[in-house]
Amino acid sequence: MTFKITPIGGVDQIGSNMLLLEGPNGHSVIDCGILFPFEDFFNINYLIPNFTQIPRPDHIFITHGHEDHIGALAHLCEHFPDLHIIAPPFAATLIKNKFEFYPRKLKYKLEVLTYDETYTSAGLEFDYVQVNHSIPDTYGIHITQPKTGQGAFYVSDFKVDPKAILEPYFDFKKLQSLRSQLSESLLMADSTNITSSQHKTTSETELIPGFNDIFNSNYKRVFVTTFSSNIHRMINIIQTSMQANRKVILYGRSVKNYFQAAMDNNLIPEGIKVFDIDEVNQKTDLLTVIVSGCQGDFRSTFRRIAFNQDSYFKLNESDCFVLSSKSIPGNEKKISLCLNQIALQHCPVITASDMLIHASGHAGKTDLETLFSNYNPDIFIPIHGESFFLERHQKWVETLRGKYNSKLLTEVIHNHDTFDFELKKVTTNENAEDLAPLIIHGNALEFDRENIKERRKISDAGLVSIVINKDGVLKHDIFMTGITLPSTHDQDRCNEHISKLIKKNHKKNKDHSEQIRIEVRRYLFQIIGEKPIVRVTYL
Ligand SMILES: [Zn+2]
Structure with missing residues (x-):
């Protein structure tokens, strides 16, 4: 056999990414992430892919450390004790930290990847390919069936950033070399930005002039909130602040934890300095305060400061609040509540609609076509997107057929459906409805889906x-x-x-x-x- 792929999560939704591969000698998995709950899920922590029916995998390969790729891993390790995980260094640190706080003891083997190594699992070969994204150490995974010379490239989150200075450029050289050894290939790629009108994704480096302008302005204190895992953004904010003679404070658990994990992986350049609150003088020092919680969540530091409930920082008209982020769909209301509260304290606000201070981590059409031209697949399957995005991505890729590969086959598959590479056929899983994501609450426990209805009734009346x-x-x-x-x-x-x-x-x-x-x-x-x-x- 060649191999079969089955998404357990990550298609028809943005989140809970997980791909099952069946090779000639067994099974392997790529990623195991969480899905953030919908608004009407009543204080549920998160959802995870329903992996209860899958066979035990030989290995799980992790592409990067975002929660929608590693967040459900502890649950998978509980389901399959002694699971062998292979992960990039930064993701491995985040996984270790997460597992320490898991309410139950886990047995697992965590191996940090060696970039030039080819891993064998389930009778298939796995190679990591460096890509660009919004968290350090992100990779696509190349799969080869050595006996048949067929293979696939799985790249759920990426962008192409030739201007990147804090991470290596997308390793097209390695990808082309892997592709050149194949007689037939499949590409599975990111659909997040397929509907975006911005075709070339902005580089993190292009944000630096905007930060320079803000930090060199007369604001006494500049509060900046961004995604805590975006270490390169954090470094750019700290460096431009330091050049403007500002002292930088990290404020909130999440920014501190990610920064520490980055320090542990030598990702923070020499000369970068951050201060504790008691090391600065709020009256005389110019400050930049990097604040956790850019999505305005209920218990976040961002919300606490915005609502004037923080015991240390009280906003006023000489400050500025910068949102170097965008809202994840569903969070718009929470963020606008915070912005209104900041306005009531007469503190100016700068968002990504005012200046170039946020860059997406996902590929626009130009980046997608760059990938396409470098890999030139025979089969294409869109992933990492809601149903509408997958359809759009498929349709758009079909317009590339004449330019790159007249025999190109495209397929849209749904969670728990299986694509058989040998037969070039999708098999629909008749039981997919029973395999909806599992709901997790409290001490990482599964919550009965039926009980959501009860919670709704209680909250309604x-x-x-x-x-x-x-x-x-x-x-x-x-x-x-x-x-x-x-x-x-x-x-x-x-x-x-x-x-x-x-x-x-x-x-x-x-x-x-x-x-x-x-x-x-x-x-x-x-x-x-x-x-x-x-x-x-x-x-
Ligand atoms: Zn990601």
Whole structure:
């Protein structure tokens, strides 16, 4: 056989990236990330790919350290103890740090990749290819079936950045060399920016003039929030601040943790200096404060400062707040709430719509075509995107057919479907509906999907609890949560009315909870116009 690929996550969605490969001698996996919860998932931590039905993989290869590529790895290690992980150095540090805080002990083998090594797994050969992205140490993975001379390049997150100064340029030389050994090839590539009107993705280096302008302005303190994992952005912010005689403070757990992980991997250039809060004088020093939480999450440092709830930093009109980031779809409201609060404190705000201070980590069409021309695949499958993006990507690649490969085959596949390279055929998984992402909450525990409905009902209309003793009388006043009655007398009226209902329904040794539940819901609907969840307990 050649090999088969099955996305377990990462298509028809942005997040929970995970690809299963079946080779002649077994299985391998690439990445295992989380999906951030939708707004109506009620305080759920995250979702993970449903890998409960997959066979044990020989290895898992990690492309880079973003949460949507490593965030679910601990769960996979719990499912398959002693799993052998191969990861880039920076991602390996982040994985180790994450595993330390996992609520349960994990058994695993973590190997840091050697760039020039070819790894053998499941009867296939795996080679790492350096790419550019928005976190250091990002790679695409090349797969070769040595017996048939067929292969694939999997590159879920990348851009092409010839101006990069803090990381090596996309290693097209290695990619071309791997491609030249194949008789037939498949490309699976990033669809994130396929709909973007900006075709050439901005380089991190191009942001430096904007930062220079801001840090050389008269602002006493400049607060900057960005994605904490974007180490190169952080370095550029620190260096331009230092050149403008500013002292830099890292503020918030996430920026500090990522910076420390970057230090541990020698990714921070010599001469870079950051200060602790107690090492600076807020009255006399010019400051740059790099703040965690650019998505405005509820407990984030960004939100705390914006809402004037931080004990140390209070914004005023001599400061400036810079958003060197963009909103992840779904977070727009949270961010605009923060911006409004900053405006109320008369602090000027600069966003990426005002100046060139944010660059995407994903390929625009120009970058995608550069990749396409360097690899020249026979088969193309779009990945890392919602359904609409995948369709668009497929259609656009088909327009390249005449230019590069007249026999090019394109396919869109869905999570849990399998593409058989030998047969050039997609097999649909009939049980895909039962393999929806797993919901994780609390201490990294799985949450029953059905219970989301219960949470929704409670949040929609509140909860009423009624406890009845064996004589058929209320044990104590009915308990209501999340319900506002029209007046204070209504609580007494409710108690009285419900007591009567219970008496009316009471017959010795009989449980009438269902009847009472229905009648209470009906009664409350007359008063408040909503039907809360009602729980009736007989003691
Ligand atoms: Zn990424």
